[in-house]
Amino acid sequence: MxxxxxxxxxxxxxxxxxxxxxxxxxxxxxxxxxxxxxxxxxxxxxxxxxxxxxxxxxxxxxxxxxxxxxxxxxxxxxxxxxxxADIIGQVFSKPVVELIARHQRATIDYLEYRRALEGITAEFAAQRATAYDKQALKRIVEDMRRAHASGRFEDELAADVALHNAIGEAAHNIILLHTLRACYRLLEQGIFFHRHLVFASDHARGQLLAQHEAISDAIIRAEPAIAKAAAQAHIDYIADAIREAERTGEWQRISQLRMQQRSASGKSD
Incomplete structure (x- = not known):
């Protein structure tokens, strides 16, 4: 860099x-x-x-x-x-990261952890954000809107992480800040799930944009309770979207196996 x-x-x-x-x-x-x-x-x-x-x-x-x-x-x-140095990468050791990546249960725990973390971070940000912090949030949301409107998928994903990082900075709690950055690092690396699953449809992308706008607006208006609720609702939506994507994928796998079985049975007849 x-x-x-x-x-x-x-x-x-x-x-x-x-x-x-x-x-x-x-x-x-x-x-x-x-x-x-x-x-x-x-x-x-x-x-x-x-x-x-x-x-x-x-x-x-x-x-x-x-x-x-x-x-x-x-x-x-x-x-x-x-x-x-890469001090964030050392928050989670390599053996722990590899262990997490091998077990899907970690995704559920990760989202549960992030729900609590994002909620309190947004709450603190709404209480403590400076004029500079609010300006940064507005700029990132505008970047997100432009990326969404133009269909620049990767730019939208990048703005997503940038916004959450900016909220972490606006909370002015150094422990939260570094913990969040470590979480986002693992998210960017696809350790828990691929963010593409959540951004799989135009409807989902629109929902996520609206959620990010709601969190940012509440912080800028200095409304801690609303900011916290908006942040937690955002994580709940992501959890539901992941479950739906995984369920749809499982249904597709089962349908494919049934089709193969029927084809095999037809040949044997």
């Missing part, structure tokens, strides 16, 4: 305290990671630029970056810069 700092209206990195120690630099970058401002894969400014922004010497900066690398928060590529 390319660095986004050139587009940022303010500097993420500020001068450290008068002590100008490596610990102060580590603390500032850790807070940016903890608060979800620095994201997985983002590239930090170059050493010269970053030391200037932080107002520390380059040896102090190198010491701080080394500490963050040892902690698994940053990754340095020789000659290619320093990047934020």
């Amino acid at each position: 390319e660095s986004l700092y050139a587009e940022t209206p303010f500097d993420l990195f500020t001068h450290v305290s008068h002590n100008r120690t490596a610990d102060e630099v580590v603390r500032q970058i850790e807070l940016l990671l903890l608060e979800g401002i620095l994201r997985d894969g983002e590239r930090l400014p170059g050493e010269r630029e970053l030391s200037k922004r932080l107002d520390v010497s380059r040896p102090i900066l190198r010491e701080a970056l080394k500490v963050l690398e040892v902690r698994g928060l940053l990754v340095s590529h020789h000659g290619g810069g320093t990047y934020v």
Whole structure:
């Protein structure tokens, strides 16, 4: 992922305290990671630029970056810069992810978990969203509408995840934020189910767009109870859509087996 700092209206990195120690630099970058401002894969400014922004010497900066690398928060590529490590991917270990993927019951538990999580996140967002948060929600919903109107399926899916991430940021709870991002990572990877199942028809896509609009509108209007109910209704709809898709697929499989059986019986006669 390319660095986004050139587009940022303010500097993420500020001068450290008068002590100008490596610990102060580590603390500032850790807070940016903890608060979800620095994201997985983002590239930090170059050493010269970053030391200037932080107002520390380059040896102090190198010491701080080394500490963050040892902690698994940053990754340095020789000659290619320093990047934020894949800290979200580590929330669920690889063995757990593979175990979840092998058992369908996990999908039910995942949706049950997300229903509770999305509800409280939307509720907090409606209570805490800043003007910047609301502006982000409006922009993403507009992107979603344009993608829906033009039939750009993949863009609509991307906007779906972007909106839920933005709601997580608007909730201003760092534990919720990182937990949600981990959930969406698994969703994007198709660990639980393929999102294409939910977006299988124009009717379903229309319903999902309306649900996303309802959640966003309630947050923007600062209506916590309505936002929570809308978020939970959204997950309920997804759960029903998955069950219907799976049921339809099972019916198709059974019909095909019956047809094959009849064909085989006809030949034997």
